Amino acid sequence: MLELITSIGIFSVLCVFILEMFLGANAMQMKARDKGKAVLLSETVAETVKSASSFEDALSEIGATTKWADIKKHQDGTYEISDFHDKQCDGEVAVYVLNYDKDWNTVNKSGEYSIIIIPYEEEIQGQKIANYEMYSYCLNGYPSLLHKENHVKLFELSFSDLKKGDSV
Numbered sequence: 001m002l003e004l005i006t007s008i009g010i011f012s013v014l015c016v017f018i019l020e021m022f023l024g025a026n027a028m029q030m031k032a033r034d035k036g037k038a039v040l041l042s043e044t045v046a047e048t049v050k051s052a053s054s055f056e057d058a059l060s061e062i063g064a065t066t067k068w069a070d071i072k073k074h075q076d077g078t079y080e081i082s083d084f085h086d087k088q089c090d091g092e093v094a095v096y097v098l099n100y101d102k103d104w105n106t107v108n109k110s111g112e113y114s115i116i117i118i119p120y121e122e123e124i125q126g127q128k129i130a131n132y133e134m135y136s137y138c139l140n141g142y143p144s145l146l147h148k149e150n151h152v153k154l155f156e157l158s159f160s161d162l163k164k165g166d167s168v
Helices: 003-052 053-063
Strands: 065-069 071-073 080-082 093-100 113-124 129-137 152-162
Touching: 003 053, 003 093, 003 113, 003 129, 003 152
Parallel strands: none
Antiparallel strands: 065 093, 071 080, 093 113, 113 129, 129 152
């Protein structure tokens, strides 16, 4: 009887690991698909921003909403973004958010995916350069038995835009 219970226990543990392997493979396939879509949409947004006559025109064209967040820049150049607010509080910076549903269609409320745009300016040799950091996220994570990770970063894009006549 003890041998039977031990066999069932070992079989149960192995089943959990095998199921986790299948879920992991499915999650990798989903993440790869989402990453491809995030790259395409991020590049489209970047090209729209660069081709628009102003940043405000680009925001209107892509349908981004303005949110406020406390942003901390790390030494490696990445940003840590706090929760978003509709109204500005002390020390918070404007970020622009695009929300997408599970099929990557634009939605007005928080969806399954989001693209966050962080603009900042710098001056180099008397020229104002608009720089942008863009991050694409899967907000609900991917299926797994052993761990659940929310807000999975899919893609990061940095780009700059020097408009003619923007010299200081």
